[in-house]
Amino acid sequence: MPRSYTMGARAATTAATRDQVLAAIFQLAATRPIARITLDDVAALAGVSVQTVLRHFGSRDGLLDAAVEHSKREVLAERRPTGPAPAEALAALVRHYERMGDLVLRLLAQEDDERVRRITDLGKHLHRQWVAESFGPRLPPDPATREALVDLLVVATDVYAWKLLRRDRALSRPATEARLLALVHAILAQADAAPAPATAPTSTSP
Template identity: 55%
Template sequence: MSSRDYEMRARAESVTATRWRILRSVLDLATERLTVEVTLDDVAARAGVSVRTVLRHFGDRERLLDAAFEAAAADIIAERLAPADDPTRAIAVLVDHYERRGDLVLRLLAQEENPRIGPAMATGRLVHREWVVNVFGTALPGGMQEQEAVIDLLVVATDVYAWKLLRRDRGLGRVVVEARILALTAAVLADAREGKSE
């Protein structure tokens, strides 16, 4: 590799690293405050760059927010990947995800009326429902109506608000929260097997 190729590669890696640092700063700030309160000055300071650098990478604040939410969505899907039909492992993966992103998601849910945030939250609900079907699929009862009722209950039992109630409101430890969510899902499935979930 020539010194010119090396310099170009190093420059490209530096640009990519700066871009990710800026996006991470947006997401960190969005966990701490409402997105309308996240300024370019704050993002630049958190990322250790100038506002001009932020604008050079993203153009304006709106495109910066869009890029940050898009990056977060991709990370969330990857973080939530869990083995199908292994609820114990899947709940552990989910609680790990909530430990990393739960506060951000809760803050975004509080801003759902924002036209930039609302569609992302609607997509998140669909993704979570699909996750439930993937994880608990073989344990679901036979009929469509029965399945929908059980899926609804499992969605509630594994929702970020369940994590919030146990972890943030009750102050329970991560391991206890995981055990409680697993107990909730087991109870829902046990009731379904006995025909009590309709």
């Protein structure tokens, strides 16, 4: 029993240290370009040694990879709607943007850095996937029409749309959410108006 308890405590300490280091790199990424973040910076902010960081993540690249994977899990969890209605999807999205939107915008401004571009490319892929899953049931089955409407929904819910309203216009969070939802409803109205696919006539035997 004491041995089991000791192993459990050690595992908890290891996980806590790992979380501290990941929190540190996210905090640094909010204030400076990724290219300028060093292991010394991360270790100092996390309150650990560089050797501890290396022991957990292997290298600076390993740390960045772990941070991206951690962020991906958080994004998927945060954006998960509480129900099928567009308003619920938008509420989850805006909640995510309120927490991470400014950091995402900082990363998008660093896309000349190949590593950062890989991160933002993943983010764009996840956003399009979220749109297709969140609003898919309302979209027509015709592939071309469906794809065009997904394009419009991606634009209407993009982080830059949030920035224009929330940061540039300085609107409140509820007002920002309401305007984004109005855009989504307008696009989904097009989806509802899309003609149903023609069905082939059934042949009857003479």
